[in-house]
Amino acid sequence: MELTMKRFNVYLLITMLILASCSDRNNVSSGKERAGAGYPADTAYIHGILNRVKNNSFENADSALLYLKYALTRCNKVGYNSGKSEALFLTANLLYEQNKYRDALELYNQSLHLAEEQNDILLKAKCIERMASVNLATGDDHKALKLYYNALPLFEQINDKEGIAKVYNIIGLYKNSQRKFDTAEIYLAKAIQLNTEIGNTKGLIHNNGNLGYVFEKSGRFEKAEQLYKAAVALTEESGDSVNLPMLLSNLGSLYLKMGKKFDAMTYLRKSVSISEHNQDTSMLASLFADIGELYLDNRQIDSAVSFLNKSVFCAKAIDDPRTQLNAMKLLLRSDTMKNDFRNAALRFNTIGVLKDTVYARKLQHSLRASELEYENQKKSSLIELQIQDIQNSKQQKQLLFGLLLLASITVILLALVVVLRIRNNRRKQELFEENLKIKDLQIENSMQEDEINKLKISRIEEEIKIKEREQVSSALALEQKNELLSLISDKISETIRDTGSLDTSKLKEVVASIKTQLRNTSEYDLFNQKFNQLHGSFYSDLTDKHPDLTKSELKFCAYLRLNLNGNQIASIMSVTPEAIRKTRYRIRKKLNLSKTDSLEAYISSF
The missing domain is CATH 1.10.10.10 (Winged helix-like DNA-binding domain superfamily/Winged helix DNA-binding domain)
Structure with a gap:
């Protein structure tokens, strides 16, 4: 028995050595095939497409995406992983610009995986930085900041100043949102220094604008004005008509805070002119609202209403309920100033509907972010499973190949080993699939419970909003009734004093009835009842x-x-x-x- 086991071990050792040598030969021959005569032509074609995408040589994003698809197909055909990772990254960038965050995040993950295999630190850092931007755009600020901090040491490792400056810029903005102005100023100043060293004009425009915003938020208006003007000058020199309207708008808002209304109007109108030329409806919606508010503060109601109606029109065109809500609030204010209470009441109802729409959008946005995170984790798990399946498949092929070489010597022994190994692998695979199904069921149950809890919270919040609106409506109705009764009472009293020919006794009875109604507490008791409910x-x-x-x-x-x-x-x-x-x-x-x-x-x- 012991002799048989020793022989079995010797045969098994010989088998593994043969399999290893066969695997090396396969890899060498595969590499030779890939380095064939057509390989340089394929890589040159791929690099040509990648360079055209980087230089924005295509007429539109759809054409660039189509050519990148061709490049990816060619990369897969010839096994050119370096070009594939770059093509995936550029494709993800185009999808990100089209707000297709889910697809972009998936491609960034694939590119990051290839970059890690190739030890491409620069591409790895870029992928992590872009993934952070996706999470920032979908509202997951905490995860975005964590990814930015992960990308920073990679950029520093290869001394990529542009990448370092980009991360510093984002961290500075985040610190500004937390009102940590000193820390934000330090990061943005570092970003400006790095972009100045490498001559990155576009980065300098963003850095100066963001640092000016930090100074504006912290009350240092003079420094903010200097930086905004410097950013505007750089933008005009570079011919960047996309960022110029935003900088002019920021400068106009700053002058409004400084009390320089004439300067504020001048810069806001410049921004409107450029935005109209760019057909930037989103920017126009915000600018028209700012100009309308400025006219409203100057009590130029007709001009204010004209610009505010334009803001509402543009906001509807781009489906932006938040901007539309702000414009409607200002229109409600203008109606109140004109004593047009009928229109004011209509606008008040519209504002209520818009508030519900904004809240629903926030809830939907949060749900999308959660779904995106879940799908990202699920796809990462699937990728790991696929890699494991591929490795298992390779091992099985190598084992079968070795068994065929030794079949003439130990057919029965190797057949037994193969059978036992296959059974063992199948059992492991079955156990693994069962565990995976159990985990999927647990995840599905957890998602259903989360959805039920979200629906309960949404229903409770909706009930609270309805009760608050009923209560405020009740109070406002009581206010309007008392104002009307008081006005009637005053008019009748004035008539009694001025005209002696009327039947004053009856008029006094009417006045007394009105005052009795004013002292009536039944409506107040109803108000108390609703108030106590809430x-x-x-x-x-x-x-x-x-x-x-x-x-x-x-x-x-x-x-x-x-x-x-x-x-x-x-x-x-x-x-x-x-x-x-x-x-x-x-x-x-x-x-x-x-x-x-x-x-x-x-x-x-x-």
Whole structure:
């Protein structure tokens, strides 16, 4: 028995040595085939396409994508992995520019895998940086920042200053969004220095514009003005008509903050002129809204309405509900200034619909980002499984080839080994597939639970919005009724004083009825009922902490909790604005608030 086992081990060792030598021969012969006479011509053709894409020599993106597809086919045919990885990267860039983030991310992953196999550090860094940009565009800022930090040491390893500057620029913007202005300034200054060294004008335009935005956000308007003007000058020199409208718009917004309305209007109109030439509808929607708001601040209502209507039209054309919502709010303000309450009411309803649309878009965007992340992880797992299957297939082919060479010596022994090995592999494959199915079922159950939770949250949020709208509508209706009754009462009283020929006794009865209606609390009780449904613990929490508040003061606090202003509360409670000011003073005193404390903010905390 021991002798048989020793012989078996010797045969197995000889078999493995033969298989290794056969594998080496196969690889050598395969390399010779790839380096045949047609190989240089194929690689030259592939490089020609890649260079044309890099130089933007094609008429449009679709033509470039078609030629890149040809290049990928040729790369697969001749086994040119270096060209394949570059073609995948350029294809992903074009898809990213078309906002096809899911397809772009998949190709970046494939290119990154090939770059790691070839130890191409520059391409690896570029892929990671582009993947970070995709995640940034889809709203996953945390993962995007992590990928940018992963790309940075790779760019530094090969001293790619353009790539380093690009990462510094993005990190600077992220720090600015976190209001870490000093850190943002340091990163952007480093980016400017690197782009200056390599003469990257396009990068300098972005860096100066972003650093100017940091200074603007931090209140350093003079420095922001200098940088914006420097960026505008560079853009005009380079003939970049795409970035110029944005820089002019930023400069106009800065002048508006500095109180230089004439300069602000000048730069905003320049930006409009260039955007109209570029047919940039998205930019025009924002610019028209800014100009309309500026006219509205100057009480030039007709001009403001004209530009705001243009903003709404452009926003609808590009399906941008957020910009449309901002323009509609300004139009509502203009209607209020003209006392056109009928149109104001219509716009108020439209604004409510747009708010729901914006929220739905945010929810859909978040869902897409989650789906993209899930698909990315799933495809990565599938790629690993495919690689493992390929390796298993190669091993089986090598084993069969070796068994054929030794069949004349140990046919029975090798046949037994093959049978046992095949059975073992099949069993492992079955177990692996069963585990994979179990994992897929677990993932599917988890996704269904997440979807149910999202639907529950969405339904609860929708119910809260409906109740808030009902409550505000009730308060506004009460305000309008009181204003009307007060106006009628004043007119009748004035008529009684001015004309002595009318039947004053009947008119006084009407006035008394109106005042009785003003003191009627049934509608207020209905308001309290709806308010308690939405803010059930408001009164109890407030009275527990401040038991000396009266019933009317609690009512006043409830109106503040709904974000109503003093004039609206005065109309609802049928009192004068002076009485409202006194009530606010008494409440602030009872709540022990200092002069710097906001009464509205304190009430909103309950």
